[in-house]
Amino acid sequence: MKSFRLLTDYLRTNKKLYLLAVILIIVSNGILALLPKVLGEVTDGLKAGELGQNGIVRYSLVLLAIAVSYGAFFGIGQFTIMKLGRRFEFLTRGKIFTQFSRLAEDFFSKQGTGKLLSYVMNDVTSVREAISFGVTQTTNAVFMVISCVVMMLFSGIPLTLMLVSVCPLAAIPFLVTYFGPRIRQRSMSVQENLASMTESADEQIGGIRVTKTFAIEPTAQSRFGASVEQVKGAQLHLVRLSSLFQAALPFLGALSLVVSLLVGGYMTLHDKMTLGSFVALTFYLRMLTGPLQTIGNVINMMQRSGASLDRVNRLLAQIPSVRDQENARPLRRVGSIEFNHLTFSYPDSGEYSLKDISFKIPQGHTVGLIGRTGSGKTTLAKLLLRIYEPPAGTIRVNQQDITGVTLESLRRKIGYVPQDGFLFSTDIADNIAFSDRSASLDQVQIAADQALLLESVNSFPEGFQTRLGERGVTLSGGQRQRASLARGLMKKPELLILDDSMSAVDAVTEAGILNNLVRERTGKTTLIIAHRISSVQHADEIVVLDQGRIAQRGTHDQLLRDPDGLYASLYRIQQEGLQHA
Numbered sequence: 001m002k003s004f005r006l007l008t009d010y011l012r013t014n015k016k017l018y019l020l021a022v023i024l025i026i027v028s029n030g031i032l033a034l035l036p037k038v039l040g041e042v043t044d045g046l047k048a049g050e051l052g053q054n055g056i057v058r059y060s061l062v063l064l065a066i067a068v069s070y071g072a073f074f075g076i077g078q079f080t081i082m083k084l085g086r087r088f089e090f091l092t093r094g095k096i097f098t099q100f101s102r103l104a105e106d107f108f109s110k111q112g113t114g115k116l117l118s119y120v121m122n123d124v125t126s127v128r129e130a131i132s133f134g135v136t137q138t139t140n141a142v143f144m145v146i147s148c149v150v151m152m153l154f155s156g157i158p159l160t161l162m163l164v165s166v167c168p169l170a171a172i173p174f175l176v177t178y179f180g181p182r183i184r185q186r187s188m189s190v191q192e193n194l195a196s197m198t199e200s201a202d203e204q205i206g207g208i209r210v211t212k213t214f215a216i217e218p219t220a221q222s223r224f225g226a227s228v229e230q231v232k233g234a235q236l237h238l239v240r241l242s243s244l245f246q247a248a249l250p251f252l253g254a255l256s257l258v259v260s261l262l263v264g265g266y267m268t269l270h271d272k273m274t275l276g277s278f279v280a281l282t283f284y285l286r287m288l289t290g291p292l293q294t295i296g297n298v299i300n301m302m303q304r305s306g307a308s309l310d311r312v313n314r315l316l317a318q319i320p321s322v323r324d325q326e327n328a329r330p331l332r333r334v335g336s337i338e339f340n341h342l343t344f345s346y347p348d349s350g351e352y353s354l355k356d357i358s359f360k361i362p363q364g365h366t367v368g369l370i371g372r373t374g375s376g377k378t379t380l381a382k383l384l385l386r387i388y389e390p391p392a393g394t395i396r397v398n399q400q401d402i403t404g405v406t407l408e409s410l411r412r413k414i415g416y417v418p419q420d421g422f423l424f425s426t427d428i429a430d431n432i433a434f435s436d437r438s439a440s441l442d443q444v445q446i447a448a449d450q451a452l453l454l455e456s457v458n459s460f461p462e463g464f465q466t467r468l469g470e471r472g473v474t475l476s477g478g479q480r481q482r483a484s485l486a487r488g489l490m491k492k493p494e495l496l497i498l499d500d501s502m503s504a505v506d507a508v509t510e511a512g513i514l515n516n517l518v519r520e521r522t523g524k525t526t527l528i529i530a531h532r533i534s535s536v537q538h539a540d541e542i543v544v545l546d547q548g549r550i551a552q553r554g555t556h557d558q559l560l561r562d563p564d565g566l567y568a569s570l571y572r573i574q575q576e577g578l579q580h581a
């Protein structure tokens, strides 16, 4: 029952409205169930010649009243249920998105966008269908069956005949318990395959430019085709079982009709019941077949949505690996930053990405972090931002252990500019003013100027109002990087981390940006992560990382004094590269 919590909580909070809707639907079914009884009376009246002109008009008006009141009650009941279903969908999508915002990067690194979208789209829709159509149809069907049985009792239909007709229906619970879990399991597999297909579509569409440059469209098509094929396989597997189940239920309904007709026909022939009762019986039996089929459909739908509900519940129950501790306190200011024997390996990875890192960044200093690819530079920045949780006591900011401060206060004080900053599909000004939507255009222009982006933006016909395509693809690589840098500068953070964020700009532009940085960041702490020596050579201190360890520390001049050191060798290689360029 645990998997139904999300739903039961919702039903409990809205129980009054649900109750009202269910009552309306029950009443509407009660009204509709009068129909065969009235028709039976008309038949008997006509047969006995007791029904005159007035009688026919009276019965017609009764039938009209039945139709109108059924429509009104059922319509309002159905509307209420549908509205509640849509509200559930809206609230659950909100909850899922909030949960996505809470979960840490380790969760996202394991799941593709497609899989995550599938929670919001397929799973929520499937549950909504169950609580909209499911509730309406179940109420409809169950009360239609009950009303029919009650009305049969009041229509002069003998009890024995009714019991005989109900016999074949007794097999339904056995069928449900056999098919139910199997349908649920196969539905789960369909949902998972659908999620993989969405993920594959997302990846193939996202990578379409790479695919085209390599001219490997057929490979991309066959990769996507394989995921579609898997969905088809899983769906056929499910459809086979569902069809068998859905066919078995009407068969039992028809069997009950055959039995009833045999026994009822015999009784009518031998005057044990009136022709009117027999007509009413056939109508009631026809009315029963529909609800029986509906019950089958609803059970299938419930199984499918049960699988989706399970997935959504499991997602919502995930505890973020990085979160505020119970007694977390806000970080007052950044001040000095201290790494103290920091050793770290990523979750599910046997390798250490950082080993025994200890150094201090005094407040207001600019520190360069350099090292070969994979040496742990970005990992260090991610731990400082608590994108991954560092071991307690290994990173102190303003003498506070960062694992004990609130995430919000920590991240608000840090500006992080990654190498490939994501730009949103809005205009350039909006992207730069990301941290402060109320910023004036002047402030945006100053940040763009510091990032040496102003000239490029002014050359666009629509300037800062130029709308960017998805992920900012309307800008060149270097312009994208500078827009992302302007966004970081705009925040005026107490600590600015530039993570290889000038790799796509030329040496002259880089020098210009660094000059602006020196002016803008006076008295504020800056951490520059780079591959190029030119990005870090003016820093107060440079830390050289090698395979997760600190290999060297010092100023540019001090480090160059060790010709066998990694820094000097990187310098020589880069100088040679420049001479050959």
Ligand SMILES: Nc1ncnc2c1ncn2[C@@H]1O[C@H](COP(=O)(O)OP(=O)(O)OP(=O)(O)O)[C@@H](O)[C@H]1O
Pocket (backbone or CB within 6 Å): 109, 346, 347, 349, 353, 371, 372, 373, 374, 375, 376, 377, 378, 379, 380
């Ligand atoms: N999410 C992750 N899960 C597991 N291992 C990871 C993850 N991210 C990085 N690593 C590993 O951690 C090590 C350090 O990676 P990191 O990204 O910090 O290096 P880097 O110095 O920033 O590299 P680059 O200069 O190429 O950006 C590498 O061996 C990398 O494979």
